[in-house]
């Protein structure tokens with residue numbers, strides 16, 4: 001096919017692919033345990049649903065300004081003021097179709113052909129692929145299992161070259177659950193200020209941090225790099241609103257205006273109804289967020305313990321987000337398989353458990369297991385994984 005060359009630079013989102021495959025099996029009547037999806041199993045909070053119904057009843061169903069209604073942009077700025085003590089005006093905020101579009105807009109606005117954008121791996125696959133679509137080159141600084149995939153400042157700063165345009169930090173990180181420390185973020189912000197480059201903080205999982213560790217990245221960035229730092233977030237994970245498609249970018253007025261110019265020629269505004277729902281989520285009671293976090297903590301501890309009952313899996317306990325990211329090379333080899341991609345495929349077809357293979361996150365040998373699902377599903381999923389490995393390993397050993 002004579003598609004544009006840019007399409008040759010990317011692959012379909014591996015996480016969405018797993019969901020689609022699991023759905024296909026389910027439609028055939030198969031009982032699939034889906035530990036692949038990166039989305040909360042909780043319902044959207046009722047007061048948010050009520051706000052959306054009210055928007056429809058009030059016929060709030062027309063175009064809005066492409067950057068989002070003022071009420072929403074003020075609600076986003078208000079949340080950052082209340083949670084982090086930072087001050088942004090409404091024209092420093094754009095509402096986007098999920099956090100994904102905020103990052104996509106920025107890749108398109110900031111990258112020229114050949115520009116380098118530094119980020120850390122294992123990564124959420126859309127980060128490098130969006131950079132590639134924009135003509136840039138992702139430069140991946142690896143994090144390591146041995147120290148819990150901690151995102152260190154030094155290797156990131158060392159990766160800066162005259163071609164570097166931006167650094168993207170995702171903390172808490174999908175898929176590893178790791179956090180960056182405030183010290184490391186400060187060092188990166190200062191290095192970026194010296195080099196005249198942008199820093200983008202992907203804070204999609206900012207509400208999902210298990211221990212009360214200092215993690216005020218917005219304050220650090222707005223104090224040390226106010227004119228070149230952008231905060232990206234979304235209602236998706238914190239408020240169980242993945243399908244509503246509402247996220248944002250918060251940063252200097254000029255870059256937000258550029259994102260708006262781009263968005264004005266692509267998707268325009270986030271659905272007017274979703275915008276009203278997001279206002280309710282951001283300005284309404286926040287105790288639902290804490291309740292969900294507490295449940296995720298219980299699930300994290302349970303599923304971590306269960307999985308490691310088979311010593312062929314190794315796994316650091318994640319500090320944020322809702323994924324385990326186990327190292328499974330020994331289990332994969334015992335099964336007579338070569339890669340975690342093969343493992344995930346066989347597991348889905350034979351044991352009907354959906355996981356995302358590490359290959360998609362630049363981490364062969366690993367897989368991502370989402371615990372944003374019920375304890376019962378997690379128990380069933382891990383039981384099936386163990387049985388699958390046990391059965392396969394016995395067969396492989398018998399074959400010699």
Ligand SMILES: Cc1ncc(COP(=O)(O)O)c(C=O)c1O
Nearest residue numbers: 038098099100124174204234236
């Ligand atoms: C690291 C990271 N950033 C951004 C997003 C975008 O989220 P959404 O577009 O659903 O708001 C996701 C979603 O999985 C993510 O994992």
